[in-house]
Each structure stands twice: as structure tokens, then as C-alpha cells.
Amino acid sequence: MxxxxxxxxxxxxxxxxxxxxxxxxxxxxxxxxxxxxxxxxxxxxxxxxxxxxxxxxxxxxxxxxxxxxxxxxxxxxxxxxxxxxxxxxxxxxxxxxxxxxxxxxxxxxxxxxxxxxxxxxxxxxxxxxxxxxxxxxxxxxxxxxxxxxxxxxxxxxSEENTRISSDLSSCGPAFLAFFIQKFIDASVEETGISREEATQLASEMTLGTGKLLTTGGFSPESLQKSVAVPGGITAEGLHMMEKELCGLFNNLIHTTHAKYEEDLEKVEARFFGTKVE
Missing domain, CATH: 3.40.50.720 (NAD(P)-binding Rossmann-like Domain)
Incomplete structure (x- = not known):
């Protein structure tokens, strides 16, 4: 072949x-x-x-x-x-x-x-x-x-789910890397930990989390529950994130879908001289 x-x-x-x-x-x-x-x-x-x-x-x-x-x-x-x-x-x-x-x-x-x-x-x-x-x-x-x-x-x-599937699978690594980068930046800025050490810790955490979610039998929800003891530090952090990130991912999906629709129209015009209905 x-x-x-x-x-x-x-x-x-x-x-x-x-x-x-x-x-x-x-x-x-x-x-x-x-x-x-x-x-x-x-x-x-x-x-x-x-x-x-x-x-x-x-x-x-x-x-x-x-x-x-x-x-x-x-x-x-x-x-x-x-x-x-x-x-x-x-x-x-x-x-x-x-x-x-x-x-x-x-x-x-x-x-x-x-x-x-x-x-x-x-x-x-x-x-x-x-x-x-x-x-x-x-x-x-x-x-x-x-x-x-x-x-x-x-x-x-299904082809109609191409955009959202791509957001999760193909764009997702960049979005997740951005989140990790900002977590590292804040860690260095707020505590003085070295960037190298913070990057190693965050990277190893990401690898381990991926394994838990794929082969470890955890869902995102069950993983949070397993780590976050009621009234504990993780639970407090999750509560803050729930408030601060409200609507962020909906806006992210709206943004990627709007760009995708724009690209669809450009491709259709280039292929057939018409716009997508």
C-alpha cells in the first residue's frame, strides 16, 4: 500500500x-x-x-x-x-x-x-x-x-458535529495548554516558585489526569469529587472557578462556531461560487 x-x-x-x-x-x-x-x-x-x-x-x-x-x-x-x-x-x-x-x-x-x-x-x-x-x-x-x-x-x-468535536479533540490541546500556562504564570507570580518546577508539576499533573479520565475509570465529575473534600482547599478553589468561569466555555464555543461558519461560506464560494444556505 x-x-x-x-x-x-x-x-x-x-x-x-x-x-x-x-x-x-x-x-x-x-x-x-x-x-x-x-x-x-x-x-x-x-x-x-x-x-x-x-x-x-x-x-x-x-x-x-x-x-x-x-x-x-x-x-x-x-x-x-x-x-x-x-x-x-x-x-x-x-x-x-x-x-x-x-x-x-x-x-x-x-x-x-x-x-x-x-x-x-x-x-x-x-x-x-x-x-x-x-x-x-x-x-x-x-x-x-x-x-x-x-x-x-x-x-x-456525524459531519454536522464536526465543529464541536474538533473543539474538544483538535483545538482542545491548545485550549488546555493555555489554561495550564496561565496556572503556571500565576503560580510563579504569586509564590516565587521557579517556572521550571511549576511547569514540570503542571505537566505531570496533566498527564496523570488524562490517564485517570481515559483508563482510570474516572469521569470529570467523579474525579473532582474524589479530590475535593467538603470544606477543603480544593473545594474552595472549585467554588471560585465555578463563579469566575461562568459562561467562558459557552463563549468559546460561540467563537469557534462563528469562525467555522465563516470558513464554510468561504469554501462554498470558492468551490461553487455560492454561499452556504
């Missing part, structure tokens, strides 16, 4: 490196291209055997599964470039959330999937969100999910 990548920016590179380092793919099973070829050449220098393609068409002609790892504004140009070469038996995978399955089906005759990866996949963790077109047979889905399972937990979602 040969797997192709068009786009080796941040997420494209993360996927390539995670697949190789997890053992899901050998470098010689990968062919990739990018608008800036030197980026692919650097990957090939690191992973001997990875094939550098000089054009999008060269990738399409040489792969069974093709990952499209490009920005929404670049998507239509890439599709126009490859649509005459894409074969019905090929699986074409978009990782761009505002590009819809129906838009890809309108322009390509191939089997279509959309996945939303996460930076956590780089350490073979976290989820990969999966949406499939009706052209994908059960064996096609199994083939793709077997590949993704080396670096993540593939989770099937």
Missing part, C-alpha cells in the same frame, strides 16, 4: 512522522509533495526512502490512499489539479474541516473520507475524528481506521 500526502505543513508533517515512528508505515510506502518542495525534501532526508513528488498529479498517480493536508483557501486549486487523475478505487482523505463530503463528491469520483487529526497523534494518543462518504465500503473504512489506530483512537462522528 502506498500512501500519498499533498501538503506537508504542520499537520501533514505530524501525520507522516507519526505513521512512520509508530510503525504504521515504512518511509518507502509514502509519497509526498508540497508547494515548497524543500519541506518534503527535509522529511525525505530524515526518513530515507520517503519519495518526494514534484507535483500533485505525481502523488495521485502513485498512491492508494491520498491525504489532502492543505488550507481551505488552497483546496479548490488542488482538487482542480488532481480530479482528472483520481481513480474510483482510490481513497481520498481530507483533513480540512470546512470542506464538506458533498463538495468533494461533486468534484471527485473517488472514495471520500474526512478525518480531523490532533497534535496529540504525534505521540500516538488522542482521537482522530472520522466522517465517511457513502462510497466508502466497510473494507475501505476498516483499512483506513487500521492505519489511523496506530497513532490515535479513530472515532466516527
Amino acid at each position: 502506498r500512501v500519498g500526502f499533498i501538503g506537508t505543513g504542520s499537520m501533514g508533517s505530524i501525520l507522516i512522522e507519526a505513521f512512520i515512528q509508530s510503525g504504521a508505515l515504512n518511509p518507502e510506502h509514502i509519497v509526498a509533495t508540497n508547494r515548497t518542495i524543500s519541506k518534503v525534501e527535509r522529511l525525505a532526508a530524515t526518513y530515507s526512502g520517503l519519495k518526494v513528488a514534484r507535483s500533485n498529479i505525481d502523488v495521485v498517480r502513485d498512491c492508494d490512499i491520498l491525504f489532502l493536508c492543505v488550507k481551505p483557501v488552497e483546496f479548490k486549486a488542488v482538487i482542480d489539479d488532481i480530479k482528472d487523475e483520481a481513480a474510483p478505487e482510490q481513497i481520498i482523505v481530507s483533513i480540512t474541516s470546512p470542506v464538506l463530503i458533498r463538495q468533494l463528491e461533486d468534484l471527485l469520483g473517488s472514495k471520500i473520507a474526512k478525518i480531523i487529526p490532533s497534535i496529540t497523534n504525534f505521540v500516538f494518543s488522542g482521537a482522530t475524528l472520522c466522517v465517511y462518504s457513502d462510497r466508502m465500503a466497510d473494507e475501505d473504512i476498516e483499512r483506513l481506521e487500521n492505519l489511523l489506530s496506530h497513532i490515535s483512537a479513530p472515532i466516527r462522528i
